[in-house]
Amino acid sequence: MVTFFKLSRPSIGLTLPALAILLVVFGIPMVLLLLTSFDAPAFTLANYQAFVDQPANLRVLSQTAEMSLVATALCVGIGYPTAYLIAASSKQLRATLIGFVVISYLTSLLARTYALVLILGDRGLINNFLIDVGLISSPLPLIYNRTAVYIGMVQIMLPVMVLPLISVMVGIDKSLMAAARSMGARPFTAFRRVFFPLSLPGVRSGSVLVFVLCLGFYITPAALGGVRDTMLSTFIAAQLRSSLNLGSTAASSLILLAIAMIVISLIGLDLSGSPSRTPQPVRKTWRKLLPSSEIITRYLNELAGPYRAKQWTARLYRAGADERWSKVAGATFVALVMLFLLFPGLVVIIMSFSPGTFLEFPPSGLSLQWYRSFFGDASWYDATWTSVQIGIAVTILSTIVGTLAAYGLSHTYPRLRTILSMVILTPITFPVIVVGIATYLGLVQLGLIGTKAGIILAHSIGATGYVVVIVSATLANLDRRLEDAAKSMRAGPFQTFMRVTLPLIRPGVIGGAVFAFLHSFDEVVTTSLVGGLSIRTLPLKMWENMRHQLDPTIAAVASLLMLLPVLWLIVLYVTWWKSRPQALRAIQDAPQ
Template sequence: MKMFFQKLGRMPIVLTVPAFAVLLVVFGIPIILLFLTSLNAPAFSLANYEMFFGQRANVRVLYQTIEISAVATAICLLIGYPMAYLIVAASKHLRMGLIVLVIIPYLTSGLARTYAWIVILGDRGLINNLLLDLGLISSPLPLIYNRMAVYIGMVHIMLPMMILPLVSVMMGIDRSLMAAGRSMGARPFTAFWRVFFPLSLPGVRSGSLLVFVICLGFYITPAALGGLGDAMLSTFIASQFQTSFNMARVAAAAFILLAVAVVVLSMFGLDLSGTSGRTAQSTRNSWRSRLPSFAVVKRYLGDLLTPLRAKRWTAQLYQAGSDSRWSNIVGTVFVVLVMFYLLFPELLVVIMSFSAGRFLEFPPSGLSLQWYRSFFGDPSWYDAAWVSIQIGVVVAILSTIVGTLAAYGINRTLPRLRSFLTLVILTPITFPVIVVGIAAYLGLLKLGLLGSMTGIVLAHSIGAIGYVVVIVAATLANFDQRLEQAAKSMRAGPWQTFVRVTLPLIRPGIIGGAVFAFLSSFDEIVVTSLVGGLAIRTLPLKMWEDIRHQIDPTIAAVSSLLILMPVLSLIVLYITWWRSSPSAQRLLVDPAT
């Protein structure tokens, strides 16, 4: 055993083997086979692709998918950038509170949030009932089953994913640079545009790419909120997969969708290095090289306006800012509106789930637990919940062990190899989920695990491992390796050093990775619907079937329970971090104990 750990110390990359083995068997090899299937291997032809582009309906759905994804990404950026800026500009305690309020909807089930918008926008939803009661309309407005409803639902789900990367990058920007720009006569907007915004471009790029690629694979929200003319390619692929089961055509459509995502990622790329300064400088240089004549004109006009700027700067140098009060008011109103948009739908479902009437109503005419009793009294509901819990726990255990080993091994490798291995292991997260589901279906079909709990666990784990690796790797990035060296210098072996020194310090990251792995598995529906067969029904699948066929008020109670899960998860993570602080301090004093 001692020799084994000594070899691992010299070759940490071996620790990544279990993670890449699962990824290769369930996703890697099947995605290659899927591509060969789309080419009609071994004959090899482009007939399936020609057939796809030969039908105008297919091309229209593809264009529609790109259009909806691009518009949703643009809306998220327009709302998310000022929101992230205001969060970073807030005081420390307020900033942490706002970030927590953004994380809560991010961790909440996407299906539960989609159901919330059905309750709000439906013909008998909150808005139409309110307008009818006020006598402003005589018949319900068509607020649902259209493109606008799709945008509202998609932006609501993806906005936290735009805000969080922006906040991460903006918090690393030195605010003294803005102050230096102001001290040299730049107006507030000029200082922001010339200094702060270029430095925040890595966050803009990362957030926009993540949102766009994930929107490409959206399936549930457009199907639940959109009409027949708002179908996306994922819906088309899933429908073709379930009806015709022509694997070659399904594979071709899946790879066309994947090609769009790959082209966008290769054109813009995800900057994981955090070199914002270089990015900003290269961005400015690229614009100057493309528009040299514009730069000359701008410089000439700047020289003409220099005396006026100097005079204005001298006059305003010692004047108090008159617009700070109004800007604070506008900023506060904006933050409140965005938080209302993110949190009110979930809060509404929770309140309506206690309704005492025969139907959901707001405000409730009376309080009752009837819909919760309906959930716990119906075997089809709690059996589905128990199946989801079982799968989620097993996925959390498997992905946490495998992902932690992989993160530790990747952290100890060379920087270039580290970046490559991280990108490979995150592939199932960055690819459209429908493509991942079809590849997993093909892989589990070869293994004979379709329609089994084991197959679903493996299919969920390929994405959950990526979440664990990201979170544990972030914890290891702040880990001082000199603590391990100090322990080894006091005759502690590799295993003892890991258990007594490394593991206690990275425990919060491991628990955080396990929580994210469980939540990602518990909420999964697209991959589960493809690989689960008809024998296994998880809670999200049961909810989706009921939403499509009947609006059972019991779904409100289920959604409330799903909304409660991320709140409990954040409490667990906070307690874990709080309890780990004293042990971390003791280890800093005496790392060999």
């Protein structure tokens, strides 16, 4: 044990900056939030009792859990076949489809919500089309109801489900399916008995992430739902602004957190992205408990043997046609899912060029008036510049401390690495409203409410988690022999890191920086709590305009935000492509 701590101490030291920021801004405030909910030092359950005694609170809590569960089930139902078809496609097509999913994932949540408002609104794209073709005479109620909220939640959360599933499915050995088919298993049987159990880690991780994130949804239900579709996060935010009783707000936040923690503890969260290869114990079902069930089953299988042989021979001649139709159906399904993810963004981009006084699709002409309105309005310009300043500061801070933490964790004992990783990733796995409330408490103690420094610290705890995840994945593929070779030539730890390790993990560092910037640039909930009335970022400006008036200028802003992920992906691709020759030279020069 002493030797373990001696070997791990330098590596753990690299995680201290990230852990210190997390502790001050989020960790200690979470403890204060817990104590406040119990009215410390009195330690009573009065706040929880008051929450339970209000039927309206219980109704909001139950419908929050219900809406999150339904959205998660829809994401699983749509996301699993989508991920399966993407993983089974060719490498070039797979890369393109994953790129589309990533673009949708990186696109601003506010921009996507605004796009759905334009599509589902009373004078939106769908209603206007149906009226123009004469199918309806008055607008259909497509917005401000539960269905619209589900559409918005699934459209936003579907990439969160698909990406972990693809990561797991790509790693499954395809020879296992071939072996099952060679032993007489039908395609569905081979899928059910072999492929599906191996893909369950992805289903589990994606479902937990989607459910927990849906619990903290704030913008989408408020923009697309009605009064009866209020979620607990909206209730908590309103409670914090209108009530001086912080204890009731703390109790509501911790009840929401308790639901998330119960789900995580029951289902588990595997962020490794690899299929589990550990054999699972076979559960005894009621059929196994019957003493003669196995004999009867074997006898029935023997009787059905000749019939199956005839069916197998008949299917051989129909395999080509069946496979052709299945490919067409699969391609159509994936195309519809990609259209569902990307079409709202394309609609906003096209409508932003409308020449009239209101947005129309398709535009009767082309005009840049709303872009001129955006760049010529001082309020929009100031909000954008504020977001850029905060985003750059958050990117620099979180990239430095996140990269150091990832490097330190990669050289730490596995069990300790798992614990510290989960601690650092806490802000991006908890409901966002809970993180916002805790961060608000922490920054109140530091006197940083209503300051840019406070917003930077609040954004950095989540951005650091993204940097740690991406850089750690890059470090996992790093050849450690290169570092050993540099140390054998009397290079110190710092020189080895700067001259060998950092150039090889540069794409991961840049990728983490991109995610950090986008996380900060699109943040609304925490910013609205921490920024007060003195700081107005671009997302806050957009949200205020969406709530009070549908200013067409928002379409120009949303279209720019939707093009931002494409620009960042191009930067990442160029960075990765340029890093390949350097990595290849380093591997070739490494001692064998």
